[in-house]
Amino acid sequence: MMMRKIQLPFTQTQKVRYERAIERLQSLSSTVNSDASVIVTDTIPVNHEDAFLKGHGTSEVDGELLATVCGVVERVDKLVYVRTLRARYKPEVGDIVVGRVIEVAQKRWRVELNFTQDGVLMLSSMNMPDGSQRRRTSVDELNMRNIFVEHDVVCAEVRSIQHDGSLQLHARSHKYGKLEKGQLLKVDPYLVKRSKHHFHYIESLGIDLIIGCNGFIWVGEHVEVRDPVMMIDGQKDDEMISSSSSTKEQSHTPLETRQNICRIGNAIRVLSNLGFTVTVQVITETVNLSNSKNVDIHEMLCSEFHVLVAENEAERRREKRKK
Template structure:
């Protein structure tokens, strides 16, 4: 509540409404989790049967013969293992995670990326899908042309290939769905708000945009680009040839028109991006369904895009979510 008050300038009425909505959300979360997992705080005693040979996991400790919690979170049990899953935690990479990052440096045979982790990630040239689309050994010419593929400050989508013993991330981008991202906005949210799902790439047809929910808390909202693999390979080959000539000539009118994003699409990008920002401010789990619902609510209430980050709309979204969760709890009950 204190974090929300710092970001929003609420009047007294809005503050009371927001407190009531958050209270309802807390009660509904307790009611829904009471049957499965218990929410505990620091120093709470965890009921266990010592005769079963309990294994004390993350967020637990033994004190005076009892197992106590050292973190605030949700108590989880897996066979004999007992641990606490923190409600708010930093990004913990797992192999196969879809992430979005920004290129910081081009080093020999690798790119170094900022991925909202304690260390920078590394994308090796050998783990990158080459523009010609052919699986082959990387040559010295490929290494010289690395800047024509990705350069500093480019936004890139990749997959976690592995985590080294020193904690550094190894990435790969061997599929056509990975690579450089353009014509959009990069948003940063707390990683714990983005849950791992089967699908992290979304095409919002009604808005004509693409949405990538990175497991590391980087979210990409951009104009939808529909391109077949063959067209993509040819286009990337042309880019490699054209990038070496960009300093010699200016862009033609046709090239400018091709790189132009329509005004309506830009408005949709901003509306979806502001919906993500509102959910992040309120601390709600971010999924494509909730994002679309928030964006549609702003359109239904005739809220201008620039006013979506205002206090009134944030309070209304909190009240809507409280009603939705209460109805779900009643249905289960």
């Protein structure tokens, strides 16, 4: 976790409480990661009698292993490397990403991904609305705007990284595709840690949460995913059309759901402002804290709630360390 200085109109009391909470967090962090944080030219302690592999952010000079970047020392078996903090998004194949369509081109969509280059989603890499697995035709190309248009928010997976650094995406599963009835938030990519699960359903609130590895986070109304492949054989086209039209008629999002989306969104904004790692557990705890303290949605962005979140995180880490 990386704390940062924030510019908020603190009262003197709030300022003292916030600084005290940050000091507690830093002391707990330094105790757990003793000497793990390094800056450029710092010596990284290693046992030279045992074989080790120099990884990213390290260099051997005069028999000593030195750090060439600022960050945290990580060790995986014999590999020693420095994980940089506050770095840009570094894509890996298989990453779950959330992006915004910025162009509909020939047989492809260009997607903004909070990266140095835009992602490319080919028509051939897209799951067709009817779920059929077939060769894409010129008719499919003409109907591309029926799938995605500019400014649509989409979820996809990184398929490959090209030599020029551009990202090839694919969305060949029913869990990927267009995202609607929600809001898109942006956090620094280093606040999102890769995990086995980036799709979350907060059942108590009826909200879908997709934490993209690229720092884009989607908070939206829960959608029951229906895999077209699993549809009953023999379903008539007119039945499918009537079903889709009835879905469009029921496009109204309940007020309570919209309030939950805004509350979760503000919780993510507060965590981002404080520089805390964004996980579904921390987001849920922040939302529960706002409810327990009777904090209105718009008041979550005020100074007092930032202080409460910092104090709550310090207490949570202290209890975790005791266990």
